[in-house]
Amino acid sequence: MSITSIFKFRLVTTVISKRSIGRVLDTFRCSICMMDSVQASIRNKLSEHFKPTHLDVMNESNMHNVPKGSETHFKVVIVSDLFNSKTLLQRHRMVNELLSQELNGPVHALSIQAKTPQQWEDSKHYVTKSPPCLGGSGK
Numbered sequence: 445m446s447i448t449s450i451f452k453f454r455l456v457t458t459v460i461s462k463r464s465i466g467r468v469l470d471t472f473r474c475s476i477c478m479m480d481s482v483q484a485s486i487r488n489k490l491s492e493h494f495k496p497t498h499l500d501v502m503n504e505s506n507m508h509n510v511p512k513g514s515e516t517h518f519k520v521v522i523v524s525d526l527f528n529s530k531t532l533l534q535r536h537r538m539v540n541e542l543l544s545q546e547l548n549g550p551v552h553a554l555s556i557q558a559k560t561p562q563q564w565e566d567s568k569h570y571v572t573k574s575p576p577c578l579g580g581s582g583k
Contacts, residue, residue, distance in 0.1 A: 482515035498523035
């Protein structure tokens with residue numbers, strides 16, 4: 445076997461190995477993402493901290509110009525006694541602080557509707573609709 449043949453064999457083996465490892469890593473990453481999605485993380489944190497009487501965490505990424513399956517745009521509707529005597533700005537800050545890891549990472553946009561139980565009842569559980577996406581280009 446010539447040196448050139450050995451070199452080609454090693455090069456091909458290395459490329460195949462890297463591709464195989466890449467596929468395994470991609471599968472592993474997908475499995476981890478599915479086990480603990482961004483949406484699930486948001487829901488868990490909000491549930492544990494605020495003990496809400498009502499909580500909706502909606503992934504609205506499909507309404508935006510992002511790849512299919514993305515978790516980048518969310519709407520949160522949360523009703524909690526912890527919001528009593530807090531201004532709307534204080535409520536938003538409470539939620540943003542709790543979700544700072546997600547907001548500094550994969551989450552691009554977060555719409556928050558934070559209400560007291562009394563406000564929730566008075567609104568007859570009304571949730572405002574999200575505006576349509578402009579496609580990121582201002583169209």
